[in-house]
Amino acid sequence: MATMLDYINEEEAILKQIMMKYQPVAEPDLEQLTTLLILATGSSYNACLAAKATMEKIANISITIEEPYNFNHYGTIPNSVDAVLAVSQSGKSASTIDAMAHIKEKGKLTIALTGNSESPLSDMVDYLVDIDMGIETVGFVTKGYSATVLQLILLSLTIGHSKGIVAEKIDFYQRELDKVIDKIPEIIEQSNHFFERYEELFKVSSRYIAIGYGPNWGTAKEFETKFTETVRQPSQGFELEAYMHGPYLEANNEHILFFIETPSVNLARSKKLRDYMKPYVGKVLTITTEKSVDEGTLGLDINCDEFVSQLALVIPFQLLAYKIATTKGIDLNQRIFDDFDRILQSKI
Numbered sequence: 001m002a003t004m005l006d007y008i009n010e011e012e013a014i015l016k017q018i019m020m021k022y023q024p025v026a027e028p029d030l031e032q033l034t035t036l037l038i039l040a041t042g043s044s045y046n047a048c049l050a051a052k053a054t055m056e057k058i059a060n061i062s063i064t065i066e067e068p069y070n071f072n073h074y075g076t077i078p079n080s081v082d083a084v085l086a087v088s089q090s091g092k093s094a095s096t097i098d099a100m101a102h103i104k105e106k107g108k109l110t111i112a113l114t115g116n117s118e119s120p121l122s123d124m125v126d127y128l129v130d131i132d133m134g135i136e137t138v139g140f141v142t143k144g145y146s147a148t149v150l151q152l153i154l155l156s157l158t159i160g161h162s163k164g165i166v167a168e169k170i171d172f173y174q175r176e177l178d179k180v181i182d183k184i185p186e187i188i189e190q191s192n193h194f195f196e197r198y199e200e201l202f203k204v205s206s207r208y209i210a211i212g213y214g215p216n217w218g219t220a221k222e223f224e225t226k227f228t229e230t231v232r233q234p235s236q237g238f239e240l241e242a243y244m245h246g247p248y249l250e251a252n253n254e255h256i257l258f259f260i261e262t263p264s265v266n267l268a269r270s271k272k273l274r275d276y277m278k279p280y281v282g283k284v285l286t287i288t289t290e291k292s293v294d295e296g297t298l299g300l301d302i303n304c305d306e307f308v309s310q311l312a313l314v315i316p317f318q319l320l321a322y323k324i325a326t327t328k329g330i331d332l333n334q335r336i337f338d339d340f341d342r343i344l345q346s347k348i
């Protein structure tokens, strides 16, 4: 039976294959695109949040991401929206399918990004992008998450190309993406060592928090989803400034705080919060694309653009989720809440 770890180890090959196949083609449908509404839930929502700032920057577009169920019941589509993109790795999330069926009637350009070309989503839309990540049988998705982030960034390169955005920008991002993908095996190894260093602490910890900014707000939210699904103890991901508006008041010595950092105008603010919080929590750990400066830092040492750093920085959290769950004695192959989908029908 394939495990989460098997899929984490496949990420480099899958992402490389996606990069190799990618050709920026000008799509007439995407030429006028300036405002995009995205519908996605769970890890797919987090992947969209992680890709949002990068897509906006590359393609000169503005993006809003909505939870499909809420949007379907309470949302409205502003006239300014040019296209609606549904993202679902399995293609089976009922809320995403239902919302898209309604949107179809509104006459907007519809796009789907899914790993399931047999899904009803695929037939429904004007423009289909295959996540092209092969099979992932483990519900706690890892390679599918990373492939979704990459495909979203590549979609923005296609949009940018269709809008006539200069080729240098496309070349630059393709090179940056290749650089990060090449580093994946090393990141997995570094993350393993980091886990071993803190295994005894992780084994007994009961509250986990991750704080990120920009594209890594999405990484923090994916940490939250992954830890909740696997470690099954209170875990929350916050945007840097949002943590300072209430959540810090909960801090105590049972908390492990992960700071997700990469060079940015926001780095100094993250460091300031990190230094402030240190005496009030059990442990402050940093996961950064920079070099390690102390034992509490997992420094990936990748000199990459902030807008592709989310592809690197999520991998330690995927690995830690698997390893911490395992060291706590959780058997991730053992299905739980087996009747959930039958009763709640959140997946078709």
Ligand SMILES: O=P(O)(O)OC[C@H]1O[C@](O)(CO)[C@@H](O)[C@@H]1O
Residues within 6 Å of the ligand: 041, 042, 043, 044, 087, 088, 089, 090, 091, 092, 093, 096, 139, 140, 141
């Ligand atoms: O991307 P999909 O297939 O729509 O799934 C969304 C989410 O649903 C779940 O499978 C269960 O809620 C999550 O693990 C996943 O992130």
